Structures are given as structure tokens and as C-alpha cells.
């Protein structure tokens with residue numbers, strides 16, 4: 695069994711082979727995603743909404759992320775495991791980001807950390823990278839900044855934002871990021887970035903031109919109450935699970951279970 699690494703992803707980009715990223719937040723989801731051939735398990739801080747019931751990623755803590763990432767690591771064998779640094783755990787200084795990354799890597803056993811931000815985070819990415827930490831950058835729509843922007847609208851749709859996102863992509867690449875998540879930006883911009891940076895791009899709501907795609911586990915499986923328009927559900931697990939639990943409950947109430 696060959697483990698997926700940052701080098702595997704770089705090689706896939708060079709060979710024009712798409713890789714598959716999927717969020718996971720517990721051992722079962724990690725096992726199932728791996729069995730289905732997913733290359734990268736992203737323990738995204740979206741788990742704050744889908745697993746912890748918060749209304750944004752802002753309340754998610756480093757302890758939450760380490761707890762869930764360790765569970766994913768225990769369920770995986772081969773995929774590259776990336777953990778989101780949550781809001782407030784890295785923005786203060788490169789030193790704070792380093793301490794948070796060390797805690798995540800040592801206590802969960804994952805392979806890389808992801809952080810949101812472009813030009814303003816380049817210095818931090820360089821600091822981490824020069825100290826041996828694999829960093830995935832995340833630009834475009836950055837959900838941890840929702841309180842600043844006031845919404846989850848797409849980014850890069852006007853010329854100023856378009857140019858700023860291009861500059862972000864260049865800055866995080868030069869700083870040493872090993873991969874780059876592009877969230878909710880125009881497909882043409884994502885394609886331009888993908889063609890111009892050496893590191894693999896990972897699209898979510900950014901069209902088909904990226905080197906990889908990532909979606910949230912709950913969206914792919916029909917577990918979310920509402921999917922984003924770019925994320926079709928591939929089955930309806932919410933309905934199937936409810937039906938199964940209803941059937942079991944009915945058997946309990948009627949005495950048919952246990953046999």
C-alpha cells in the first residue's frame with residue numbers, strides 16, 4: 695500500500711491526473727471515503743456546522759479539530775489527511791500558527807494543516823513551510839471571514855477582487871504552500887490560477903478546471919438540509935437513514951424486534 699503524500703499530489707498535477715478530496719470528521723467517514731478511493735481526507739472546520747451544530751465555523755476550536763482529526767487518522771490507512779486550523783488559532787502571528795500546527799500534527803497524527811488567507815497569510819505560510827510543515831492555503835471565499843464580509847457570496851466576480859485573488863494565489867505559492875483550495879470563485883479565474891501556479895489547486899464551487907475537487911461529506915451523501923448549488927447529492931442518506939430508524943422503531947413498538 696502506497697501512502698498519498700504532498701509529492702503524490704504534485705506528481706498528479708504534472709501528469710494531468712485529477713485527485714479527489716473529501717471532508718471527513720470521524721472514523722467511519724474516513725474508512726468509507728478511503729474504501730471508495732478518495733485521495734485526501736480533509737478535516738474541514740465545516741464540521742462545526744455539520745457535526746457540532748454551530749451556525750458558522752467561528753466557534754470551532756483547536757481542541758475540536760484535534761479531536762475529530764485524530765478520529766479520522768484512526769480510520770485511515772493511505773489517504774493524505776489535512777486538518778483545518780480553526781479561526782483564531784493562527785491569524786495572530788506566525789509563531790501562534792506554528793504552535794497550533796505542532797499541536798494538531800502531534801496530537802492527531804495528520805499530515806498537513808490548512809489555513810485561510812492569501813497575501814496577508816503568506817509570511818505565516820513561509821514560516822511554517824520553512825520549519826517543515828505542509829501547508830494547504832485556502833483563498834477565494836474564506837468562511838472564517840464571514841463576520842467581515844457578511845455573507846458567503848462568491849468572490850472574484852469584480853475586477854478588483856479578481857486581481858486580488860490572483861495575487862493571493864501567487865503569494866501563497868511563493869511562500870511554500872503545497873496545495874491551494876479555491877472556494878467559490880469564477881471558473882475562468884480558477885482555470886487561470888491552475889495554469890499559472892506550480893502547486894495543485896483544489897476547487898469547491900470553482901468550476902472544472904482545477905487539478906482536484908473537494909466537497910463536504912454531508913453534501914455528497916444527501917445528509918445536509920440544503921446543498922450549495924455547485925454540490926449535487928449523489929444519494930439521499932438523510933431519507934434512507936430516517937426510513938431505516940422508523941422501521942426499527944416500529945418493530946420495537948410492535949414487539950417484532952428483537953426476534
Ligand code: KIV
Nearest residue numbers: 717738739740898908
Ligand atoms: O471546512 C471545510 O470543509 C473546507 C472545505 C469546504 C474546503 O474548508
